Amino acid sequence: MKTLEEIKSAIEAAVPGAGLEIVPNPSPSGQHSLRLAPAHATEVAKFLRDDAELAFDFLSNVTGVDWPDKEITEKVKVTRTVTKTVDGVEQTVEETVEEPRKRMQPGCLEVVYHLFSMAKKHGPIVLRMKTINRTDQVELPSLTPIYRSAEFQEREIFDLYGVVFTGHPDLRRLLMWEGFKDHPMRRDYVDPDDYEYEPTPHDAVLARAAASKAAQEATGQEGAGQ
């Protein structure tokens, strides 16, 4: 099999402006991956499937990954004007200090595809795509028209992570029931107090429900889950 760099240049020759980026994998497994720009993902996948030499005809595995917003603390140099009393006289001086600043790194949802070749018996090549954020811009192109095996797996990711696959022929929830609101595999998902609609006589459940009801009333927010 070609190395990942060779595959990358082969794709770039076939799909101009594909916007590929190699994501190194520090683990000893050595399975490095290629990040695709969502705009060209279907063309790249079609090339990988139909190219006679690469012949990645078998999409084995599709995985969703959630990367929540991350708070990063970093030190920033700040220059400010302070009034100091030096030798009994008030003076205005400028001084530079290091100050910790917190900033939010926006999170995203990621989808990882593992491709193999049945014709040439090589692989895997790992492709990944990222959404813009985790809330309102969660569309990614579906690879189901090219690889049918993505059909149920993309439905599962839509169900459990909330990635919306444009071009998917039948995008419905797969494992959770119709009418379920949240995405349980997200890392900030909060379990509902009870999955049953009727209250159960278990003390632990009732105590949890009472506590979260009080918290909801205090903040005036709807609970997570259903």
Next chain:
Amino acid sequence: MEEGWNRPPVMEPDGEAELLEVAMGPHHPSTHGVFRMDVALDGERVIRLKPVFGYLHRNHEKIAEQASYLASMPYTDRLDYFCSLTNNWAYALAVEKLTAQEVPERAEYIRVILAELTRIQNHASAIGFLIQEMGASGTPLMYAFKEREKILDLFESLTGSRMMCNYMRFGGCRVDVSAAWLSAARRVVDGLPAFIDEFENLLSGNEILMARCQGIGILRPELAINAGVTGPMLRGSGVDYDIRKVDHYGIYDRFKFRVPLGDHGDIYDRYMVRVLEMRESITILNQALKEIPGGPIMDSRAKLRGFRPKPGEAYGRIEAPKGELGFYLISDGGPNPYRYRVRPPSLINLTVLEDMCLGSNVADVVLIFGSVDIVLGEVDR
């Protein structure tokens, strides 16, 4: 290739016939658990079929992300509860890839022996269930279970449990096999060819079985590859792809065995591929039981407590009896996996269920579904 070639065709009812919509399942004896097919029928003919999943969903992946790496090992038993040992192996293999953990030779042999025994008992019961669904109530299934019982007794005496074995560890196996166990295993393996001959005498040339299975539920090889179908189903369609031969994981490059392939991709070919795979598993078992060396069963550098892989990711896969079982792990350096994904062969093999069933009689849906060989514990996770 034309756009949409890999989609199931949209079928229209004949004339003014009224459509009958049937929910087969979730409590239907042929669904192997709780699984529903929403079928639209024009008379006896299936013109639409939509599978409905999730009745057994417990979010195995989320639970595994909240537990340490080792704590998920017993939970993998519950995925495909017919084949807990191959599930253990796939998970152990993925973690070993993630941490570059080596496995001692004796442990590799034990793994091969247990995996091939698992394959034989899975295929025997899969065929038994298939014939049961055909209406041969009981007899073939009892033949299969009689043999499966002997293999489960071996599992029980080694691991302490018949189905929930929880036996493999990252870097080896949990307990060593004794000489007495190996000779018991040899006795069971020596009895297997006679069992398969008997089984085949009863079934392979049976007129009813051939009439019900040949030419029914055909899966084209191009579609099988495109839809990610793996295992005996893929090979029944004539695609030569066995991960034991492709990846040579473990020590499979040391054994001589053939990969049986089907010709027509119908139910009968899938049945026949399973029978022949059992025979090939016996040749692997004979070689492994003869060559198994002494030595440790756990790598001395393997770390069980305080196990924290370095950040990174790995995808490990094996040829499980039902197809490609893969585990994809992302580590962030913590004690729990950041992402733990199971690639379930049972779920992905069901992608083509509608394509195989369209146009056939409703009675054949049960058979086609049975020939996929699924376990709902793995489909719904």
